[in-house]
Amino acid sequence: MNAARQNRFNTVAAHGALILYTLIALFPVFVIVINSFKTRKAIFREPLALPNADSFSLIGYETVLKQGDFFLYFQNSMIVTVGSLFLILLFGAMAAFALAEYRFKGNLVMGLYLALGIMIPIRIGTVAILEMMVQTGLVNTLWALILVYTAQGLPLAVFILSEFMRQVSDDLKNAGRIDGLSEYRIFFRLVLPLVRPAMATVAVFNMIPIWNDLWFPLILAPAEEVKTLTLGSQVFIGQFVTDWNAVLSALSLAILPVMALYVIFSRQLIRGITSGAVK
Amino acid sequence: MTALNLTNVCKSFGSVEVLKDINLTVEEGEFVVFVGPSGCGKSTLLRVIAGLEDATKGTVNIGGTVVNSIPPAKRGIAMVFQSYALYPHLSVRDNMALCLKQEKQPKLVIEERVNKAVRMLDLGAYIDRRPSDLSGGQRQRVAIGRAIVREPKLFLFDEPLSNLDAALRMNTRIEIAELHRTLSASMIYVTHDQTEAMTLADKIVVLRDGRVEQVGSPMELYNNPANQFVAGFLGSPAMNFLTKAPLSIPKNGALGIRPEHLRATKGGRIKGTVTHVERLGGDTNLLVSTAQQEALTVRIFGQDGTRVGEEIELDFDDHAAFAFDHEKQRVFAGHG
Numbered sequence: 349m350n351a352a353r354q355n356r357f358n359t360v361a362a363h364g365a366l367i368l369y370t371l372i373a374l375f376p377v378f379v380i381v382i383n384s385f386k387t388r389k390a391i392f393r394e395p396l397a398l399p400n401a402d403s404f405s406l407i408g409y410e411t412v413l414k415q416g417d418f419f420l421y422f423q424n425s426m427i428v429t430v431g432s433l434f435l436i437l438l439f440g441a442m443a444a445f446a447l448a449e450y451r452f453k454g455n456l457v458m459g460l461y462l463a464l465g466i467m468i469p470i471r472i473g474t475v476a477i478l479e480m481m482v483q484t485g486l487v488n489t490l491w492a493l494i495l496v497y498t499a500q501g502l503p504l505a506v507f508i509l510s511e512f513m514r515q516v517s518d519d520l521k522n523a524g525r526i527d528g529l530s531e532y533r534i535f536f537r538l539v540l541p542l543v544r545p546a547m548a549t550v551a552v553f554n555m556i557p558i559w560n561d562l563w564f565p566l567i568l569a570p571a572e573e574v575k576t577l578t579l580g581s582q583v584f585i586g587q588f589v590t591d592w593n594a595v596l597s598a599l600s601l602a603i604l605p606v607m608a609l610y611v612i613f614s615r616q617l618i619r620g621i622t623s624g625a626v627k
Numbered sequence: 628m629t630a631l632n633l634t635n636v637c638k639s640f641g642s643v644e645v646l647k648d649i650n651l652t653v654e655e656g657e658f659v660v661f662v663g664p665s666g667c668g669k670s671t672l673l674r675v676i677a678g679l680e681d682a683t684k685g686t687v688n689i690g691g692t693v694v695n696s697i698p699p700a701k702r703g704i705a706m707v708f709q710s711y712a713l714y715p716h717l718s719v720r721d722n723m724a725l726c727l728k729q730e731k732q733p734k735l736v737i738e739e740r741v742n743k744a745v746r747m748l749d750l751g752a753y754i755d756r757r758p759s760d761l762s763g764g765q766r767q768r769v770a771i772g773r774a775i776v777r778e779p780k781l782f783l784f785d786e787p788l789s790n791l792d793a794a795l796r797m798n799t800r801i802e803i804a805e806l807h808r809t810l811s812a813s814m815i816y817v818t819h820d821q822t823e824a825m826t827l828a829d830k831i832v833v834l835r836d837g838r839v840e841q842v843g844s845p846m847e848l849y850n851n852p853a854n855q856f857v858a859g860f861l862g863s864p865a866m867n868f869l870t871k872a873p874l875s876i877p878k879n880g881a882l883g884i885r886p887e888h889l890r891a892t893k894g895g896r897i898k899g900t901v902t903h904v905e906r907l908g909g910d911t912n913l914l915v916s917t918a919q920q921e922a923l924t925v926r927i928f929g930q931d932g933t934r935v936g937e938e939i940e941l942d943f944d945d946h947a948a949f950a951f952d953h954e955k956q957r958v959f960a961g962h963g
Contacts (some may be wrong), residue, residue: 519712519785522679527773528700616807618873 440505465503
């Protein structure tokens with residue numbers, strides 16, 4: 349009886365803490381979303397009030413959709429994020445597999461070299477990157493962003509994934525070798541499905557910073573046709589006048605695709621965890 | 628024809644020598660068991676034979692072909708792993724068929740061989756299930772089936788029963804023995820369990836620290852161990868070694884007597900006190916501390932009323948005892 353009560357208390361406390369944290373974390377998002385549906389005056393008069401018949405307005409969304417090519421920005425952000433994630437996961441997993449699976453000279457040094465990138469922020473090299481992009485003619489292309497983000501994400505990806513690859517049963521890989529599978533098939537068909545939860549983790553870790561980044565789009569791809577969503581939203585923020593309706597609407601819209609991506613990856617995460625548990 | 632011939636095989640990882648100059652022949656149709664304590668190199672030796680590790684030195688010859696530089700899939704071997712190592716995303720049927728598909732065998736042949744293995748291992752009811760829906764014993768049968776369909780020149784088993792519970796282990800052991808009789812294929816089986824080694828093997832290879840200690844049939848090794856290690860490793864309970872023996876033994880040597888060769892007799896040459904009694908029903912093990920403070924195990928067949936703390940006098944037949952010198956090598960009567 350006592351133990352049961354204790355349990356319930358723990359459960360309530362744990363849920364209470366989690367709910368509190370969720371409220372705190374979601375509050376800014378909530379404020380942004382409700383204010384994006386209000387008139388400019390209402391935003392400033394009562395920032396925390398819900399939109400009512402009086403203050404409801406879609407003017408922000410109208411501005412966003414009229415001014416600039418927002419669908420293009422969306423598309424650009426999406427291409428850059430998905431492209432970078434794909435390359436990070438592909439090359440990160442391949443490098444991690446090689447480091448975890450094969451004994452070769454310099455294995456450890458190579459692993460340390462790849463992990464070094466976790467400690468050194470890529471923005472330190474911005475000037476050199478810009479020069480390189482100018483010389484290769486990649487400035488103002490989405491490729492410039494994809495390549496930079498891939499470089500930025502690889503170190504952590506290699507680091508996390510190689511740890512998980514080591515846990516994949518050697519017997520399984522060896523069984524594949526004896527059955528005549530190529531190393532590529534062993535990697536893609538046997539090992540990758542087993543490290544899917546780790547891949548999802550890496551994807552989620554990398555997705556948000558890439559989607560939200562302003563620095564590299566501003567420097568490497570500021571042209572109208574390759575603007576990302578974050579950069580595109582900046583037109584509404586002026587030095588003296590800021591169109592808050594438009595800014596808030598743009599931000600609200602920007603949340604949606606990243607949320608969709610997150611849902612996709614977190615499904616994988618959960619599936620990975622439960623498939624291990626019920627085995 | 629010989630199924631496998633190892634000549635001077637050495638293997639080192641960095642500066643660590645794991646296998647030291649292994650020479651071994653496996654005849655066609657023979658069931659050979661590698662046995663030894665953990666870390667003795669038996670699994671590494673199996674991997675070298677399979678081609679999963681390269682030998683640092685020496686040649687590996689399977690069925691008359693030197694296979695040192697041939698990849699595992701083309702060596703004509705099949706391997707069964709301790710952890711089953713089934714492909715989690717494939718059904719039982721596809722698990723078995725995969726290697727044949729890789730070999731580009733015609734569909735009919737694949738079908739026929741898989742069905743044969745399924746019949747042999749009684750897997751019919753599970754054919755379309757995934758490995759995760761099978762029990763441990765069933766998974767191991769699928770793993771064995773996957774080896775059978777390849778019709779290899781040489782089967783390799785890497786501690787296949789270690790993950791099974793005791794009852795299942797015995798059943799599967801018998802199944803493997805039957806399999807060997809049916810297929811009359813050459814098999815190499817790695818285990819640290821001496822019961823498996825004794826019951827399955829035509830020939831046992833005892834390994835220690837990367838060296839072959841002795842090769843022979845189970846009864847040869849039991850009756851004629853070459854050294855103290857082999858004598859102590861095979862047989863359960865393990866052989867007793869007395870350093871203060873009632874017989875003349877080499878200086879710093881030991882006298883080995885199997886627990887089943889000791890008997891309680893009035894006026895016996897070994898006197899001691901019973902410190903513990905294990906009653907197994909079929910037989911009884913007495914743990915005895917001798918007057919010289921050495922521990923002995925005595926195996927008495929049937930049930931025995933001896934109680935802890937009782938004084939006991941033990942004796943043995945001289946011809947059933949083994950003498951070992953200070954280097955733990957066997958010394959034969961007349962030489963020592």
